[in-house]
Amino acid sequence: MLNSHDINNEDAYQRPVFSFTDKIYRLVWNLTWLVFCSWTPRNLHRYRIFYLRLFGAKIGKDNFIYPSCRIWSPRLLETDEVVTIGPDVELYNPGGVYMGHHSIISQGAYICGATHNYHSKNFDYVKKKITLEPYAWICARAIVLPGVICHEGSVLGAGSVLSTHMNEWTVYAGNPAKPVKQRNNFLK
Numbered sequence: 001m002l003n004s005h006d007i008n009n010e011d012a013y014q015r016p017v018f019s020f021t022d023k024i025y026r027l028v029w030n031l032t033w034l035v036f037c038s039w040t041p042r043n044l045h046r047y048r049i050f051y052l053r054l055f056g057a058k059i060g061k062d063n064f065i066y067p068s069c070r071i072w073s074p075r076l077l078e079t080d081e082v083v084t085i086g087p088d089v090e091l092y093n094p095g096g097v098y099m100g101h102h103s104i105i106s107q108g109a110y111i112c113g114a115t116h117n118y119h120s121k122n123f124d125y126v127k128k129k130i131t132l133e134p135y136a137w138i139c140a141r142a143i144v145l146p147g148v149i150c151h152e153g154s155v156l157g158a159g160s161v162l163s164t165h166m167n168e169w170t171v172y173a174g175n176p177a178k179p180v181k182q183r184n185n186f187l188k
Helices: 020-037 045-054
Strands: 077-079 090-092 097-099 110-112 114-116 125-127 130-132 170-173 178-182
Touching: 020 045
Parallel strands: 077 097, 090 110, 097 130
Antiparallel strands: 114 125, 170 178
């Protein structure tokens, strides 16, 4: 058992992961979203997009971003045209999130772009970009883990947990998510 005098300021578990400036940015962002966006009617997508862009998000045309979603850092979010971030979605994106055109994250999904290296004594913070290519769909209450690429037309079933890349036009389900069937490629 460790005593308090055995732990010093070099203990990786006590070291902050984020800079003071980053913490201030996110505090101001969270207050802005709370005050100006979280209570707005669902159909005011352009209004909320204005605030996301103000905080550095690169948002394409005709996006649908719901008021109850939680976006950790707008400046690390990039979307193409006709993208949906549904109600109660949590986008924890310290490694960045890119969403291609016509991609969807459905209600209650959790997109997790960081973790810790539990093999390391320093418990290093690891952040990785998550990519949703065009026509990818993350269904309700699904979880996507750091570094995953959801290739074109892929689908992650409701409540599934994904830690590996998804193949094009393939439906995945389960925990851990596995391919269960092919999706019709309607682009051909």
